Amino acid sequence: MDIPAEQVRQTLVELGITHVVWLPDSALGLWEQALDRPGTLELVRVCREGEAWAIAAGLHLGGLRPLVMIQNTGLFESGDAMRNVLFDLRLPLSAIVGYRSFLIPNSTDSARRFTEPVLDAWGLDYVIVREPGELPLMAAHLLACREAGRPGVALVAEGRM
Amino acid sequence: MTDSTGSRMPLVAALEILIRLRTDQIVVTTMGSAREWPKLSQNPLDFHYVPSSMGQAPPLGLGLALTKPEREVLVLNGDGGMLMNLGCLVTIVASGARNITVIVLENGIYEVTGGQQTAALAARRHAEVDFSGFARAAGFAVAERFDRLQDWQAQAAEILRRPGPRFVALSVEPVGAEYHLEAPGPMAERLPKFAQALAQIE
Numbered sequence: 334m335d336i337p338a339e340q341v342r343q344t345l346v347e348l349g350i351t352h353v354v355w356l357p358d359s360a361l362g363l364w365e366q367a368l369d370r371p372g373t374l375e376l377v378r379v380c381r382e383g384e385a386w387a388i389a390a391g392l393h394l395g396g397l398r399p400l401v402m403i404q405n406t407g408l409f410e411s412g413d414a415m416r417n418v419l420f421d422l423r424l425p426l427s428a429i430v431g432y433r434s435f436l437i438p439n440s441t442d443s444a445r446r447f448t449e450p451v452l453d454a455w456g457l458d459y460v461i462v463r464e465p466g467e468l469p470l471m472a473a474h475l476l477a478c479r480e481a482g483r484p485g486v487a488l489v490a491e492g493r494m
Numbered sequence: 495m496t497d498s499t500g501s502r503m504p505l506v507a508a509l510e511i512l513i514r515l516r517t518d519q520i521v522v523t524t525m526g527s528a529r530e531w532p533k534l535s536q537n538p539l540d541f542h543y544v545p546s547s548m549g550q551a552p553p554l555g556l557g558l559a560l561t562k563p564e565r566e567v568l569v570l571n572g573d574g575g576m577l578m579n580l581g582c583l584v585t586i587v588a589s590g591a592r593n594i595t596v597i598v599l600e601n602g603i604y605e606v607t608g609g610q611q612t613a614a615l616a617a618r619r620h621a622e623v624d625f626s627g628f629a630r631a632a633g634f635a636v637a638e639r640f641d642r643l644q645d646w647q648a649q650a651a652e653i654l655r656r657p658g659p660r661f662v663a664l665s666v667e668p669v670g671a672e673y674h675l676e677a678p679g680p681m682a683e684r685l686p687k688f689a690q691a692l693a694q695i696e
Contacts, residue, residue: 352560377560378588379553380581387550388585391557394541394689399557417547421681 334360334436334490336465338367344472345374350427351397352377354385358404358431360491382407383414389426390418400475401428405448405488415455419484427475428486432461436492452486459486503643505599505666506530511643511650512568512597519566520558520692524551525675526605527570532678538691542684544677549578552596556586559594562695566593566654573600573663574612576625583632586659592635595660598625601668606675609668629661636660 341364345353353368354377355361369376379385382403389399403411408430418424434442452459460474471487478485505526513535523531524543532542541558543551555569576598586594602615614623630637636656640646646664653660678684 375560377585379585381579383547383550384553384579384582384585387547387553388557388560391554391559392561393557394685395558395561395692396689397561414547414550417545417550421545422685423682 334464334492335363336462336468336489338364340465340468342367342370342374344468345400346372348400348427348472348475349398350374350400352389352392352399353402354379354388354392354399355402356380356382356385356404356407357402358406358433358491360489361402361404361429361431382411386411386414386418386426390422390424393424393426399426401426402430403428404431404444405433406444409444409447409451412451419455419457424484425479425482426484427479428484429471430459430486430488432488432490434492435461435463435488435490448488452488457484457486459488461488461490463490501642502601502665502667503640503646505601505669506534507643508599508646508664508666509534509570511647512570515651515654516568519568520555520562522551522555522558522567522569524548524570525572525575526601526669527572527599528678529606529672529675530669531570538687541688542678544675545681549575549582551575552579552582552586552594555594555596556582556589556591558692559591560589562692563591563593565695566595566658569594569596571596571598572605573598573602573614573625574604577612577614580628583629583634583661587633592658594658595636595654595662596629598661598663599666600625600663601666603668605668625663626661629663634659634661636662639663639665641665 352375385401392399434440434445475485528542528544559567603609626637626639
């Protein structure tokens with residue numbers, strides 16, 4: 334699923350996001366040019382996904398509105414950093430997570446298999462964005478989570494490995 | 495880790511030099527520094543990152559530095575934590591933040607778990623692991639290492655005045671039996687106070 338990059342940018346701007354802290358995959362990576370364009374959004378590139386949660390924590394504590402953008406494999410990798418900022422520090426951070434292989438019928442990709450069980454285990458509130466027309470659903474979910482003072486995750490369905 | 499005479503600086507003395515030089519910086523401590531710093535100094539702009547995610551103090555400090563570009567951020571990290579997240583040195587440089595100083599307190603052990611060797615210490619059988627060399631290679635504007643307290647004392651102020659990002663590795667003595675680390679109060683109480691202090695920065 335290719336969501337138009339400008340549509341993503343506009344959605345994030347409307348959500349008041351100030352920084353996208355990211356380590357993209359092949360699907361999210363298509364948004365790089367739009368997210369990196371000078372303007373109201375800042376793109377922060379990390380080397381490993383755990384950093385993204387900690388940087389977002391610092392930005393949030395400083396009064397800004399970050400969003401973590403990573404693949405589901407990065408979600409797994411960054412578990413301890415996520416645990417710390419969402420549960421020890423209790424910061425209501427938002428994340429967009431690429432849901433690798435979700436659109437591949439009968440995929441045996443273990444990254445697909447474990448994504449939702451892992452989010453359920455963490456008790457994280459998530460929605461799945463299955464098509465570009467569902468971006469408003471994502472925005473509404475992230476906004477509702479923020480207003481409720483809890484973390485919010487949007488899984489963006491992907492077909493690529 | 496040691497100089498030619500085998501000396502390392504006491505952790506508390508190394509921190510006291512920073513405390514004397516500290517003006518209005520935001521300070522993030524973790525691990526051994528989070529145990530010792532609150533005994534020496536208390537400031538609303540101190541964030542003792544305990545409980546932490548090991549290795550994430552520099553990225554957290556980077557997030558703070560990006561929110562307050564006119565204010566300096568000091569991150570006191572352990573060498574074990576630094577080894578867990580060397581990539582963050584590149585992240586810091588890539589971010590363009592110049593108002594951050596990462597100080598690694600290098601004792602070669604995982605102190606808070608009882609003193610087991612880090613891989614860097616074990617690697618010394620084969621080669622010297624140079625933390626400041628990592629930072630220099632990542633593009634830090636300042637990357638220094640001190641083994642002797644008097645050298646750190648003599649140069650600390652000038653280093654903190656230089657344009658960042660800055661990295662300093664300090665070779666420090668382990669604290670021995672006093673390794674146990676407890677949070678200096680509940681996070682649910684400390685964090686809002688810290689955020690409030692940040693909000694008051696113009």
